[in-house]
Amino acid sequence: MLILIGSFLALLLLGLPVALSMAVSSLLYITVTGTAPDVILAQRMIAGVESFPLLAVPFFILAGNLMNIAGVTGRIYSFAVALVGWMKGGLAQVNIIGSVIFSGMSGTAIADAAGLGTIEIKAMKDHGYSTEFAVGVTAASATLGPIIPPSLPFVIYGMMANVSIGALFLGGVIPGVIMTLLMMVTVAFFAHKNGWGNDSPFSWRQLGSAALEVTIVMAFPIAVWFMIQAGLSTNVAIGLALAVLMALDWYFDFSAVMALMAPVILIGGMTLGLFTPTEAAVAAVIWSLFLGLVRYRSMTMRTLAKATFDTIETTASVLFIVTAASIFAWLLTVSQAAQILTDAILGITQNKWVFLLLANLLILFVGCFIDTIAAITILVPILLPIVLKLGIDPIHFGLILTLNLMIGLLHPPLGMVLFVLARVAKLSVERTTVAILPWLIPLLLALIAITYIPELTLWLPRTMGVAK
Template identity: 50%
Template structure:
């Protein structure tokens, strides 16, 4: 065990890719300590990605990339502006509303920050909003993307923990809406505190016109979520349907995609998918080695000596995941932590679906916390401000997000109501 962890953390300190650290540490153990044939390593890695639900990964990534490139984000933003721009702190509410709609399409926080974020920050600056609010709310609202279905991190969690992805998707809907409402509540307080008014009056005609223009885009989450909820197709099939619809919008309806652009999007999707699946494969091997060396059993025993109360244990695990999320990318964190934490979660009777949503929300908060928060770096580039200013702008928005995390930790029904209604 000492060799395994030493090599793993040593490689991380050398800034090698996460999948190399996971695979290298596992290979060192199997070769020098486990005395196992090297083909066992390949077998375990291949087995880790030999999963039907993982087929959804490239298609959800492709769908998000297509949405960002097909002119859909502009139409979503215009509709959200007409719908809630009349509230005090208008464009702040628009920012959150647009992210909720986009969440039903991409399932990735970085895609939200990079796609909608460009439009949102510019619009708020043009209306006189300071960067503190513009950048902060854009970063915080982007974390809603992987909570409201579909969600790429939940697909990875479902595969690693052997949990129904459909139930995970259903479980994320209420917490995602809670995140949106809590952020809008903070924006309302901020607007009252600093006397920020509305950005435009409510005009029914404008709302109707922007709604009609956005209908094709708005149908995307309806197709995905509605199809899964009604049993028309599986989450994997939903990802394929989302890609087909996005292609139809880009090439036929909006005519914003070209063959050349589609080729570039496909290459980017392949690169992203390859990195994700390499992490999953290496993490599967690493998790197997942790099990063989009894690390997971020892860690479970350690946690259970502290408490066997489900809520208290989940609060302790929250702290662990929050700390890990500050230093590690989401997919890697899920792949490493699930084999370690799931035995303790199961031992005290915590529903794995609830735990999946809690873990993903924890790691979404990690995306907007230093030093590794990817959304912070994306928005620093989008807004053309320093990373220090981005961190300072985002910090106050951690309060409502942590509040939601606490609520779904203490009250399991907030996550389990819809899965029980639809699947159980």
Template identity: 50%
Template sequence: MIVAILLISLILMIILGFPVALALIGSALLAIVIDGQVPELVVLHRMVGGMDSFPLLSIPFFVLAGALMNSSGITTRIFEFANALVGWMRGGLGHVNISASIIFAGMSGAAVADAGGLGAIEVKAMRAKGYDAGFSVGITAASSTIGPIIPPSLPMIIYGVMASTSIGQLFAAGFIPGMLMALALMAMVAYYAKKRNYPKDAAFSIVRLGTSFKAAFLSLLTPVIIIGGILFGLFTATEAAIAATVYALILGTVVYRTLSIKTLVKVSMETIETTSIILLIIAGASIFSWVLTTHHVTEEFTQWMLTVTENKTLLLLMITCIIFFVGCFMETIAAITILTPVMLPVAVSLGIDPVHFGVVMVLNLMIGLLTPPVGMVLYVLSRVTDVPFEECAKATIPFLIPLVVVLLLVTFIPQLSMWLPTLLYR
């Protein structure tokens, strides 16, 4: 009864246009009031408790670091270096698009930051070279999903907090799947380049490569500092986020001198807004998950799944389909905070490592960012490129194929995600 009220009220509030955070808090509060067994004050206690986590401190710093890089010209330097590195290939700017996303992934860990920062530069450059709008937007949207898979990753930080799992291991687990995503998308670009006879954008020049590398060298050190520091135990994920922010700030204000006081204030306010939204969603999801847990929904769901079939492959497919469906309709952070307490016990009962499951969940939800009706990456690209949302969604469909293939490979071959964390941490 209470669970039905909880879920129905959540769905109705989302349909009525309530922000996700308010829908989560409102539905949980309604269920608690109707149940009458615990005081309403529990809502505030559980919300505060959900946000009371040291690793969550890394969120505002990674958000700020990504915003500083977008505002201080670092993304432009990265794009120019990637262009010199792989732009000589047929369909070169498509490969440049992916390569730049790989590099930027090691700095911000957010798909929306990639799409909003690099995306505008990439689509503009591709269209100026004669690439059609659909291909330009499609590959830009797809490549932006690499960001939250290759470390650092904001969604993995949130999953690690919810699942009480090592964030360092999650970061290490995402590296190989992220590179597989890049290779799969490059294969797709090569196919389109041959089919549509896309040209080579520029001849390879060692001089140009050296010049662009020199210009981007200090920017390229950012992922080295973040990833290297975490993997070698020099600092935690939270400390890495602070280091990335300080480094980006020094580059923008002292080295490149492209970051003005006005821009810094604007970036800071945007970071405060973004962080507030993320933490409010986490707070709302915490009380929502608490209601589910206290009414034994997680245990009952696990038992129900196991009664449907005991075949591990089928159960994994069912879990994957459920996560994908939720990802199509719900924002990533809210989906992680709601699904983790429900799905993780099922995964553990099947003998799946929580770190492996975290990579599968995040990768699955990243694909959801490319699908209507939510599709945050599509909305961002539509805004920065002036391409209608419907056209962005249509253009992205072919690029879902390689991403889904990688998702299935990572899901059913655990070694792809577990080899590196096992080597480094276990």
């Protein structure tokens, strides 16, 4: 255990990327101990990515990239301005609502920060907000990406923990709403404290138009349900509803109805059993292509090729982390390190609420130093046996794990959202870190609520019949 974990930590301190640190420490352990032939390293790494659910990774990444180049981010921003821009601290509220909508398409915090963040930070600075405040609210709202479905971390966790990815997706809806409300309350506090006004004049016409778009989107699944109850097949009902929706969108030229439909299609399709979460990622790509090539006609072959190559690059880095982490996690189990750590934790407490407190502290710490995907693949084999032994629902724990790691994305030394926003806003990492600190309060409050009120996570999956 000392060779495996000690060499891994030493390599991290020397500045090696986390994936290389795990791969090299694993090879060193196998070489020194002679517990397995060297070829086992390659075999276990390949086995780590031979998984059907992992196909969702490149497709969700591609969907997020396509949304960014299809002009969807600008339309989402305009819609959010019409909906909440008239509030005090309006553009900060717009920042949060825009992230909520974009979260239903991209599934990653980094895509949210890099896509909408560029538009949001510039607009807030142009309206007189400090760069630090703009960066802080953008960073906090970006954490919604992997909580509100779809979510790449949920895909990885579902594969590692052998739990329903669809149930994890549904489990993230109510926690995402709670996080959104807490962030909006925080903006209202800063607006009251600093005497900020609105950034967009109140207009019944604009508000009514935005409300109409939301109503149409919400009416879509209701209309499909009624048609199914009336005896139409599911495919026919969805086809008719989509035809009506497209006709309304073409006639009234709504700003964001078709973009808002992305999360409805994904969640609705999985709930109705039309496709699996992995197939939902393909559906997200098809919908993104439809918006960019047909509806908005803002996508060119050049931008499509760029989005594809960006996806290949990102997917390669993610899957390399998964392969390295899979062999590292396997050796943790084989070397009994995971069992030793499990026994040590159980020796401290066997009360599930105390364990959840300790787990939160551990995951928050790990999230500051290790990439999200790698952290999931390392921590799940160690913590999941304890979770199951203490009677904690693995879906509930998946939300806790993911939210902790999202908060870790805002911290140095390895917080990717921190570095993305520092680059976008042209701020130093130190100033960006200070700007983010006040936003840890609503995020930690949300973490406490989600940790100690399991029904916030489990009620919706149970109601929809995808969890016990």
